[in-house]
Amino acid sequence: MEEQFSKEIIMDALAGVMAPGATIDLVSDGSIRKVATCDGYVTVDVAMPKDAAQRDALERAITQKLHEAAKTSGAAIKQLKVMFVTEPENPSPQPPPRGSGSEDTSAMLPGVKRIIAVGAGKGGVGKSTISVNLAVALARQGHSVGILDADIYGPSLPTLLGLDGLEPTMHDNRLQVFYVHGVKAMTIGKLVDPEKPLIWRGPMAHGAFKQLAEQTDWGELDYLIIDLPPGTGDVPLTMAQMLKMTGAVVVCTPQKVARDDAIRAVRMFQQLKIDVLGIVENMSVFVGDDGKEYDIFGRGGAELMAQRLGLPFLGAVPLTMSLRQHSDAGTPLKNFAKSDATKPALENMAKQIEMQADLAQGRVGAQGPKLVVN
């Protein structure tokens, strides 16, 4: 079987290229803005070199290195696009002017290094399932991870994390997180009566999200995963205004109707100036107990869409009986048991998202401690 030209191979190769006049390589100096690869089609977004006249030389150097890497790894490049971006995109909302009274993440969530939103064009595609398993997979890698269920229309974290019977507590006017399965969790589902229909209108959605984000005591976190409501509503807007986002992941099932909705979600994030880290294809194939794969929804549809949009593909998660059972039972750690059918796909997805988050971090500049000059 032909080798796939993976992002790791591409990044390794790019780490061997220097921009003209630079003293460190393109990856180390943060010039690589985005890398997408699918089925031999490769797109690399690179910051325009200081001297724009050097771009052709740089493009040649990149192309040469990637072709060399393809040869060595036994993978094939069918098409390579090197795109130069002039301005470092600034996906996060502009820092508020001094004295404006509004907050950014560093003021509001000072101990949180990276914030990743998980969105979807519509409900039922597995957005919450992916959020939970991403959080758990990152925690298993040794990161300190929080997950915020902001799906105010249909919060599912209480079920997926098995929070039934647990009640939220306040300490010093701060909501205390639930510490479960190695992650810290907070959900709007615990703050409202689960039997009551949630007819949150725009302003209420805004207030509910604001309260959750502001009042939860997250402490120190490497990653905060935000499970957004499906579609394009008020919560993402509030989130973009309040928090300094690292980026967003869009979850999509392979069939065409789902893809059209997912494209709208991608556009929404882009309009909100939130960096789209890429697309996850959920329910990619059905894997039966016999281990046989059934291509129900048309595997690869979301991957194709990612490629067309020039976005990274973050992995395909199969539809498995065990994932559904562990979700219903609120036992996500079982998805990472040695012989579990979904484990490799979930771990790969988390790895891809981590890598894209690294790149996004480079694009916006470090979000760690900030130097403030008065």
Ligand code: ADP
């Ligand atoms: P959303 O958040 O998009 O509305 P959920 O994550 O709540 O969707 O998932 C909907 C249902 O589908 C849940 O019962 C969940 O367990 C199930 N599910 C999601 N993804 C998978 C998968 N890959 N394999 C099996 N069941 C899945």
